[in-house]
Amino acid sequence: xxxxxxxxxxxxxxxxxxxxxxxxxxxxxxxxxxxxxxxxxxxxxxxxxxxxxxxxxxxxxxxxxxxxxxxxxxxxxxxxxxxxxxxxxxxxxxxxxxxxxxxxxxxxxxxxxxxxxxxxxxxxxxxxxxxxxxxxxxxxxxxxxxxxxxxxxxxxxxxxxxxxxxxxxxxxxxxxxxxxxxxxxxxxxxxxxxxxxxxxxxxxxxxxxxxxxxxxxxxxxxxxxxxxxxxxxxxxxxxxxxxxxxxxxxxxxxxxxxxxxxxxxxxxxxxxxxxxxxxxxxxxxxxxxxxxxxxxxxxxxxxxxxxxxxxxxxxxxxxxxxxxxxxxxxxxxxxxxxxxxxxxxxxxxxxxxxxxxxxxxxxxxxxxxxxxxxxxxxxxxxxxxxxxxxxxxxxxxxxxxxxxxxxxxxxxxxxxxxxxxxxxxxxxxxxxxxxxxx
Ligand code: MEV
Numbered sequence: 198x199x200x201x202x203x204x205x206x207x208x209x210x211x212x213x214x215x216x217x218x219x220x221x222x223x224x225x226x227x228x229x230x231x232x233x234x235x236x237x238x239x240x241x242x243x244x245x246x247x248x249x250x251x252x253x254x255x256x257x258x259x260x261x262x263x264x265x266x267x268x269x270x271x272x273x274x275x276x277x278x279x280x281x282x283x284x285x286x287x288x289x290x291x292x293x294x295x296x297x298x299x300x301x302x303x304x305x306x307x308x309x310x311x312x313x314x315x316x317x318x319x320x321x322x323x324x325x326x327x328x329x330x331x332x333x334x335x336x337x338x339x340x341x342x343x344x345x346x347x348x349x350x351x352x353x354x355x356x357x358x359x360x361x362x363x364x365x366x367x368x369x370x371x372x373x374x375x376x377x378x379x380x381x382x383x384x385x386x387x388x389x390x391x392x393x394x395x396x397x398x399x400x401x402x403x404x405x406x407x408x409x410x411x412x413x414x415x416x417x418x419x420x421x422x423x424x425x426x427x428x429x430x431x432x433x434x435x436x437x438x439x440x441x442x443x444x445x446x447x448x449x450x451x452x453x454x455x456x457x458x459x460x461x462x463x464x465x466x467x468x469x470x471x472x473x474x475x476x477x478x479x480x481x482x483x484x485x486x487x488x489x490x491x492x493x494x495x496x497x498x499x500x501x502x503x504x505x506x507x508x509x510x511x512x513x514x515x516x517x518x519x520x521x522x523x524x525x526x527x528x529x530x531x532x533x534x535x536x537x538x539x540x541x542x543x544x545x546x547x548x549x550x551x552x553x554x555x556x557x558x559x560x561x562x563x564x565x566x567x568x569x570x571x572x573x574x575x576x577x578x579x580x581x582x583x584x585x586x587x588x589x590x591x592x593x594x595x596x597x598x599x600x601x602x603x604x605x606x607x608x609x610x611x612x613x614x615x616x617x618x619x620x621x622x623x624x625x626x627x628x629x630x631x632x633x634x635x
Contacts, residue, residue, distance in 0.1 A: 269563060308430055355377055489565075
């Protein structure tokens with residue numbers, strides 16, 4: 198039975214490793230070796246990683262790949278992706294190539310508004326609070342002028358501060374519901390700093406507001422925090438082409454287009470399918486969000502809330518056939534940044550942004566939406582034609598061979614062999630054993 202540890206964060210890295218290996222692993226020496234194997238050879242890079250979070254004992258790698266040939270608004274991109282799932286990058290690249298000679302992807306920013314709220318309790322007269330708020334609003338803005346000065350110089354800042362009455366949900370519950378424009382920054386720190394100052398000013402000014410009773414003066418701030426629900430920080434990405442271009446065989450092209458639209462319709466109607474459908478979209482979205490040092494948890498939370506905004510969880514993508522033209526598009530909320538956070542700190546993130554030609558936050562929103570759309574196109578295309586296992590298992594083949602301890606030459610032979618054989622765990626094992634016994 199292990200006992201709790203005191204002051205763990207103050208131990209040195211070596212002491213932390215010793216402690217964890219000794220108390221929670223079977224072979225302390227072997228565990229230490231694994232942890233050290235993943236340290237960066239460059240001490241400066243390692244120190245950077247050590248300082249990103251508390252109690253760092255090693256680094257956790259994900260493959261960092263690029264999917265080339267993405268034509269987006271007539272510019273060619275190679276998109277960096279950080280992801281462990283074997284078929285995702287291959288699928289993205291395939292979709293990019295498919296649309297390359299059909300006009301590529303077109304995108305449009307539909308909004309860039311971020312949201313933050315001060316949640317507070319006021320058990321008094323609503324009209325008095327409303328009058329107080331009208332006087333308070335300019336004071337709130339003034340109280341954060343040193344935080345907003347730089348952002349305002351660049352054209353951003355606080356857009357709107359509203360008083361929202363949520364008494365019906367909970368007695369005495371009100372909000373300062375605020376919207377922000379944070380330009381190329383994701384803006385979490387900027388927004389949270391403004392909100393915490395708003396909360397202080399709100400409390401302070403309430404204390405000295407003559408029309409308030411003693412109770413009303415003591416309104417209570419519960420919390421101040423940005424919202425990851427960003428339905429007005431929205432981007433659209435689209436592909437379209439004549440149905441006949443979808444396949445060399447005209448009958449197959451029409452059948453494919455119809456089945457594709459049916460698959461999207463099913464994902465729109467049926468939550469079990471919608472969740473998996475959107476998961477496939479997020480394979481592309483998260484991989485680029487991670488590679489560019491953005492907060493994928495924030496993006497995930499916001500995207501799924503958006504998918505359920507009308508009361509039922511539904512597809513993020515849409516498809517239609519009109520006048521023999523096939524159109525496929527996505528509308529997705531993405532609060533992203535290309536400055537601040539990890540973007541200038543993490544060497545690979547910096548490189549990923551350079552590969553993307555140092556995009557603005559708006560351009561990154563467009564690229565990420567395209568990655569999601571491409572991923573969905575590839576998944577639906579496989580699902581309504583060959584099924585996904587064919588491509589999936591091919592990509593998984595190397596993982597299986599590595600797990601089975603195949604040598605480089607065995608891997609090469611078997612990759613060749615499975616080009617026209619069905620990949621299953623049993624068939625791979627059998628084929629490997631056959632080679633090994635020869
Ligand atoms: C697997 O990671 C993603 C898919 O299941 C997505 C989908 O079903 O649309 C293939």
